[in-house]
Amino acid sequence: MKKTIRAFAPATVANVSCGFDILGFAIDELGDQVEVSLSETPGLKVVKIEGDGGRLPYEAEKNTCTVAIQAMLDHLGFTKGMEISLYKGLPLGSGMGSSAASAAAALVAANALLGYPFDKKQLVNFAIEAERIACGAAHADNVAPSLLGGFVLIRDYEPLDVIKLPVPKGLxxxxxxxxxxxxxxxxxxxxxxxxxxxxxxxxxxxxxxxxxxxxxxxxxxxxxxxxxxxxxxxxxxxxxxxxxxxxxxxxxxxxxxxxxxxxxxxxxxxxxxxxxxxxxxxxxxxxxxxxxxxxxxxxxxxxxxxxxx
Amino acid sequence: MKKTIRAFAPATVANVSCGFDILGFAIDELGDQVEVSLSETPGLKVVKIEGDGGRLPYEAEKNTCTVAIQAMLDHLGFTKGMEISLYKGLPLGSGMGSSAASAAAALVAANALLGYPFDKKQLVNFAIEAERIACGAAHADNVAPSLLGGFVLIRDYEPLDVIKLPVPKGLxxxxxxxxxxxxxxxxxxxxxxxxxxxxxxxxxxxxxxxxxxxxxxxxxxxxxxxxxxxxxxxxxxxxxxxxxxxxxxxxxxxxxxxxxxxxxxxxxxxxxxxxxxxxxxxxxxxxxxxxxxxxxxxxxxxxxxxxxx
CATH class of the missing domain: 3.30.70.890 (GHMP kinase, C-terminal domain)
Incomplete structure (x- = not known):
């Protein structure tokens, strides 16, 4: 039987007030799920998208899941194929980091499938490539908290400097x-x-x-x-x-x-x-x-x- | 014998890089000393200034020590007099918080003389009145670290919001x-x-x-x-x-x-x-x-x- 890994990534709040463009945090429960499995044919293929009302693209070069995974595979020099299923839990265009959650879930699932070549902080670098496609800018203040959880500061982009901050109890x-x-x-x-x-x-x-x-x-x-x-x-x-x-x-x-x-x-x-x-x-x-x-x-x-x- | 109290206040660095206008820190050893004693005659009187090369004013309404103490006494409704001696250890106009150190030392000495009616954080409010005279603006990023030590954030001025931050060991x-x-x-x-x-x-x-x-x-x-x-x-x-x-x-x-x-x-x-x-x-x-x-x-x-x- 084909090995399949499913991951969840949460919704996020970016532009946290005075942290405009540099601070985001993650939410519980609300989020997207992505299932990834190895495929016999090379290349990435989106085989299913649910919960998007038919609005998200299946093309590998336009879908945030596949763009993110491709950036990771390019870095690894990995040439086999993968099949990806996306289960949207987040509304699109709501300001809750919908595209970021899809990319984060896709990366965490694919990373696990490959035996964890990267830690979650490293995955941020690939996730921002998906944001570049989805939002027109490679911003990290949704993908970083979706991957890492908690409050995350993006101090700089050149090079990317991601700092996880503590979460006060009961917030x-x-x-x-x-x-x-x-x-x-x-x-x-x-x-x-x-x-x-x-x-x-x-x-x-x-x-x-x-x-x-x-x-x-x-x-x-x-x-x-x-x-x-x-x-x-x-x-x-x-x-x-x-x-x-x-x-x-x-x-x-x-x-x-x-x-x-x-x-x-x-x-x-x-x-x-x-x-x-x-x-x-x-x-x-x-x-x-x-x-x-x-x-x-x-x-x-x-x-x-x-x-x- | 007249009760005399002498206090030391350190030099400070304000405008700490990216903390322009909001962050300062205190230095060891280098600083000013002020001696304060109660006087029979009402009003504040500067009786001695050493180490300034004759450049600082003796007039109570122009000297940062007396302006700071006066703001404190006004708040208390205290009407007796004090005599103040200032021993400058800091060069003037150097960017090391010279006027702030004088005001901070004067306030700490006078506060002790009166039996500590205020804590050091409260003294910041009086010290900025001296900065208003000395620098033309009631800025707190020298006086607050000179009083409190360490790194001090001035989050806001309306009202004044002073936050003491930790100092990493060996800095x-x-x-x-x-x-x-x-x-x-x-x-x-x-x-x-x-x-x-x-x-x-x-x-x-x-x-x-x-x-x-x-x-x-x-x-x-x-x-x-x-x-x-x-x-x-x-x-x-x-x-x-x-x-x-x-x-x-x-x-x-x-x-x-x-x-x-x-x-x-x-x-x-x-x-x-x-x-x-x-x-x-x-x-x-x-x-x-x-x-x-x-x-x-x-x-x-x-x-x-x-x-x-």
Whole structure:
């Protein structure tokens, strides 16, 4: 019987507030699964995609699973073939790292199939090749946390410098995914290309505070630091309900909120599951009022990352 | 006999590379001393200043010691008088936090004289009033590390949010103070007021990496993160020898270098005293070649801050 390995990779939040473009974290349970097996014929072949509503490509040079695995195989000089099945658990284009989860799950499964030639940190290098295809930029702030779990800092890209950060105990995330289409190029085009020295300094102070808060397990400091003065002021305008939600959760005890990736999903961090649930209820109310359907996911911040099932 | 209390406060490095405007650290040994005693007559009076070459003002509303103490006494509603003697150990206008050390020593002495109504973190609020007089801006990135010791993050000013960070064991600093006058307003005027989004993101990644490196005691990460793409590229042009020094220390094993405060002093961080000394020797050579006298100070990063002698 053909050896088959199946892996799971979680959803992720990138652009974590003041960590715009450099910080992401992973979610529990919600994610994609990929099954990989060796094939008699050379080359990579996507044999099945489920849960995507028919929107994802089967072509090996366009599918994030195969692009990621191909980058790994090229590095190894491996020439045999593989068959890949993708089971999407994540909605597409939601800002929850959908393409990243597929690439991460594919790599973890293929890596296991080959006897673990790489550790998970090394796999990030191959996963960003898939992001280049899926998003037009080889960004790592979704794939790295999806692979490694926890909070992950991308300090630099030249060369890639990925730093796993500690996750304070009991830190929960509420994801609110309003049903609206957000054009990624719109999200990018509203970003200012020049920012004031003052805003840049404020952003630096807040990311420094957030990192210190994660190490010190200081929820109050994390909360004070969860402020994005660079991307959020313009991007939030594209997301109805964003500021209404922030106001609604002010008295609940959540630590802060922000845009997940480039949206439209909004993330909120909370110091307990109970508060994370209250945030979810408050969020449903907010989006009900403005007439938008919303999916709510509540999860502990996932410190494990992608794994073989 | 009149009760007299004498305190010491150390020199500090502010604008620590990627921590421009938000991060400072304290040095050992080098610093100012201030002696404070209660007086029969109301008001604050500077009775002695030594070591300043006659350049510092005796007027209570202009001297950083008295301005700082006055801010504290106003807060307490204290109306008796004090006499203050200042013993400068720090050169003026060198970028080593000279005015901050005077204010910090004055506050620690006066606070002790009054039976410790405040902890050192609270004293930062009074010390920045002295910086407002001395530097024209109420910045805290010298006074906070001079008071508290170690690396100190100033996350925000509204309200003031001061976070003490850990100091990795065996971290040494070499300060090179070339004998040249640098006009503070020149140092400020060469700063760009608009920053590209890319540079701002790079700076954020580096300060996040530096904070993580301090917590993880990861010298390699600290070294990779010690890069300032915002202030240094323009300010370094005002400091002859800056890039020559960086080149000279590349093979010695130092972690990185930067402008101390707004210069002209250059700081270098090293993972041992031996390397810090080698940096000092290399620095002397560099400045000898370009015909500038230089003072060299080598010190462990001081985790103690200001104290009563």
């Amino acid at each position: 929960y995330c509420t994801l609110l995914h309003p049903h609206l289409e957000l054009n990624t190029s719109d999200s990018r085009s509203v970003l200012r290309t020049q920012i004031s020295l003052k805003d840049s300094t404020i952003q630096s102070g807040n990311i420094a505070g957030l990192i210190a808060g994660l190490f010190q397990e200081d929820y109050n400091l994390i909360s004070r630091s969860l402020k994005d003065v660079i991307a959020e002021p313009t991007r939030a305008l594209l997301i109805p309900g964003f500021y209404e939600l922030r106001e609604a959760i002010q008295t609940i005890g959540a630590l802060g909120s922000g845009i997940s990736g480039s949206g439209p999903t909004i993330f909120t961090l909370s110091p307990s599951q109970a508060i994370a649930k209250e945030v979810g209820s408050a969020g449903k109310e907010v989006f009900k009022k403005i007439g938008l359907d919303v999916d709510v996911y509540i999860s502990e911040v996932n410190d494990r990352g992608a794994y073989v099932i | 040494y600093c070499t300060l090179l103070h070339p004998h040249l006058e640098l006009n503070t307003s020149d140092s400020r005027s060469v700063l760009r007021t608009q920053i590209s989004l890319k540079d701002s993101t790079i700076q954020s990644g580096n300060i996040a990496g530096l904070i993580a490196g301090l917590f993880q005691e990861d010298y390699n990460l600290i070294s990779r993160s010690l890069k300032d793409v915002i202030a240094e590229p323009t300010r370094a042009l005002l400091i002859p020898g800056f890039y020559e020094l960086r080149e000279a220390i590349q093979t010695i094993g130092a972690l990185g270098s930067g402008i101390s405060g707004s210069g002209p002093t250059i700081f270098t961080l090293s993972p041992s005293q031996a390397i810090a000394k080698e940096v000092g020797s290399a620095g002397k050579e560099v400045f000898k070649k370009i015909g500038l006298d230089v003072d060299v100070y080598i010190s462990e990063v001081n985790d103690r801050g200001a104290y009563v002698i």
